[in-house]
Amino acid sequence: MDPLADDHPRDHCGVFGVWAPGEDVSRLTYFGLYALQHRGQQSAGIATSDGQRIRVYKDQGLVNQVFTDQILQGLRGHIALGHVRYATTGADTWRNAQPTLGPTPDGTIALGHNGNLTNTAELRRLAHSLADGGDDVEHGASTDTAIVTALMGLADRIPGPAPFVGASRSVGAGTSSPEAEEAPAPLVPAALTVLPRLRGAFSLVWMDEHTLYGARDPHGYRPLVLGRLGEGSGRPGWVLASETSALDLVGAAFIREIEPGELVSIDASGVRSRHFAVTRASTCVFEYVYLARPDTVIGGRQIVATRREMGATLAREHPVEADVVVPVPESGTPAAIGYAHESGIPFAQGLVKNSYVGRTFIQPTQSLRQLGIRLKLNPLREVIEGRRLVVVDDSIVRGNTQRALVRMLREAGAAEVHVRISSPPVNWPCFFGIDFPTRAELIAASMDIESIRTSIGADSLGYLSLRGMVQATGQGTSLCLGCFTGDYPEPIAKGTPIPGTPGATT
Numbered sequence: 185m186d187p188l189a190d191d192h193p194r195d196h197c198g199v200f201g202v203w204a205p206g207e208d209v210s211r212l213t214y215f216g217l218y219a220l221q222h223r224g225q226q227s228a229g230i231a232t233s234d235g236q237r238i239r240v241y242k243d244q245g246l247v248n249q250v251f252t253d254q255i256l257q258g259l260r261g262h263i264a265l266g267h268v269r270y271a272t273t274g275a276d277t278w279r280n281a282q283p284t285l286g287p288t289p290d291g292t293i294a295l296g297h298n299g300n301l302t303n304t305a306e307l308r309r310l311a312h313s314l315a316d317g318g319d320d321v322e323h324g325a326s327t328d329t330a331i332v333t334a335l336m337g338l339a340d341r342i343p344g345p346a347p348f349v350g351a352s353r354s355v356g357a358g359t360s361s362p363e364a365e366e367a368p369a370p371l372v373p374a375a376l377t378v379l380p381r382l383r384g385a386f387s388l389v390w391m392d393e394h395t396l397y398g399a400r401d402p403h404g405y406r407p408l409v410l411g412r413l414g415e416g417s418g419r420p421g422w423v424l425a426s427e428t429s430a431l432d433l434v435g436a437a438f439i440r441e442i443e444p445g446e447l448v449s450i451d452a453s454g455v456r457s458r459h460f461a462v463t464r465a466s467t468c469v470f471e472y473v474y475l476a477r478p479d480t481v482i483g484g485r486q487i488v489a490t491r492r493e494m495g496a497t498l499a500r501e502h503p504v505e506a507d508v509v510v511p512v513p514e515s516g517t518p519a520a521i522g523y524a525h526e527s528g529i530p531f532a533q534g535l536v537k538n539s540y541v542g543r544t545f546i547q548p549t550q551s552l553r554q555l556g557i558r559l560k561l562n563p564l565r566e567v568i569e570g571r572r573l574v575v576v577d578d579s580i581v582r583g584n585t586q587r588a589l590v591r592m593l594r595e596a597g598a599a600e601v602h603v604r605i606s607s608p609p610v611n612w613p614c615f616f617g618i619d620f621p622t623r624a625e626l627i628a629a630s631m632d633i634e635s636i637r638t639s640i641g642a643d644s645l646g647y648l649s650l651r652g653m654v655q656a657t658g659q660g661t662s663l664c665l666g667c668f669t670g671d672y673p674e675p676i677a678k679g680t681p682i683p684g685t686p687g688a689t690t
């Protein structure tokens with residue numbers, strides 16, 4: 185059980201892939217996963233291929249708990265694929281850890297997934313109907329990811345009309361030969377059959393013995409970027425990663441985002457790309473608000489700049505007379521800087537964060553929950569005492585963080601506590617890879633803003649408007665706003681499981 189995360193928007197997954205002959209690909213992947221650790225802390229895994237066979241090592245726990253030097257040394261090859269998981273479909277178990285493995289007609293596939301599918305039940309029925317009688321196509325797992333892996337191996341048995349396939353093109357000057365265009369990498373036909381049948385969110389990275397592949401769903405809910413290693417070294421390599429911060433950490437240059445509805449394959453002939461669907465970009469706005477690292481860039485917009493802008497707009501929308509702006513670390517800090525700058529009220533760190541308590545602090549009982557927040561954040565009396573505070577955080581989910589903080593700040597002598605939130609009220613479930621608590625537990629689903637203010641005990645409360653949030657991202661209408669508006673970019677079929685509410689369906 186993970187009660188602190190229970191109270192919060194849970195993170196999702198991180199994927200990382202590298203194709204780089206002559207490099208220590210498992211170590212590069214280890215570092216890449218380190219940079220993506222905030223996206224999933226339940227399990228971690230790495231698969232490698234040396235051209236002959238695929239090896240995989242995965243376990244529950246953080247990246248540095250799962251891997252040792254010795255394990256990394258055993259993961260040899262020129263292709264690697266890594267994953268950090270936060271479960272959305274299928275429980276947090278060893279069998280559900282990723283990368284998942286499965287057979288293909290020519291060998292083996294290893295696959296990592298960030299996102300959440302909305303037609304898992306239908307895909308599961310399809311996979312089971314295609315399998316040889318009695319075959320356990322899911323290999324004991326219960327995730328949407330295991331079904332995709334199975335379908336990739338069974339793709340040539342899938343009946344039906346040929347799916348939409350855009351023209352193929354090469355990426356990166358001089359990296360792809362004309363011969364290569366004629367012979368697609370082995371799992372491209374399978375992917376072109378399977379990917380158009382998936383609904384919901386998927387940023388996928390997978391590999392067979394010879395090739396690294398990546399794909400992003402037609403809405404591009406979750407980020408996925410392409411980077412290049414060893415620029416100018418004569419020994420180029422390629423990286424696929426959930427966030428640009430992982431490229432930075434392994435020294436790869438950002439090339440571009442994988443586009444919504446795009447499939448890429450990477451091997452000795454370079455990067456080849458094609459589209460498998462008609463697209464409508466709807467990137468998750470919550471990546472900008474809370475999920476992604478501040479040093480990441482999504483849609484050409486740096487997350488930290490977006491969060492500062494959200495804070496500045498918040499200051500214009502909800503001004504207040506106060507002595508000091510106090511951020512709620514970690515993710516509330518850039519918005520607080522923006523608020524302070526715009527309002528002219530001095531910024532001060534009035535809450536000290538214990539860096540050893542992450543987004544997954546384990547706390548077994550409800551009665552320890554307050555203690556949990558105190559372990560994570562402790563007020564600095566010297567900054568707080570006698571002052572009128574503006575406390576800035578990025579989001580309120582259940583309200584537990586703010587309720588505990590307002591009380592602690594008053595105990596530390598605050599004269600007034602004005603809470604400002606750099607996103608609108610979270611009111612609806614997410615079907616695309618974020619595990620909010622049940623709708624009944626979302627404080628904004630049952631209370632208006634004045635009741636929330638009373639419930640958390642603040643002197644005033646202001647949320648950023650939807651328009652202010654969207655403008656700060658610079659993405660126009662290319663965003664998913666579902667958890668704020670209840671309007672989702674694609675229809676959610678009746679009977680779809682509601683993530684975060686066990687047993688409930690739409």
Ligand SMILES: O=P(O)(O)OC[C@H]1O[C@H](OP(=O)(O)OP(=O)(O)O)[C@H](O)[C@@H]1O
Nearest residue numbers: 191192513514515580581582583584585
């Ligand atoms: O209303 P609640 O249910 O309490 O959840 C909201 C809080 O959860 C998140 O922080 P979290 O502690 O998960 O991570 P962070 O340290 O990255 O900000 C978010 O930034 C809010 O502070």
Ligand SMILES: NC(=O)CC[C@H](N)C(=O)O
Nearest residue numbers: 196197271272273298299
């Ligand atoms: N949070 C995610 O992106 C999870 C991926 C996948 N749906 C799983 O549960 O394993």
Ligand code: SF4
Nearest residue numbers: 468469614664666667
């Ligand atoms: S519903 Fe919310 S959290 Fe989920 S993808 Fe859309 S914006 Fe992101």
Ligand SMILES: [Mg+2]
Nearest residue numbers: 513514515516
């Ligand atoms: Mg927070």
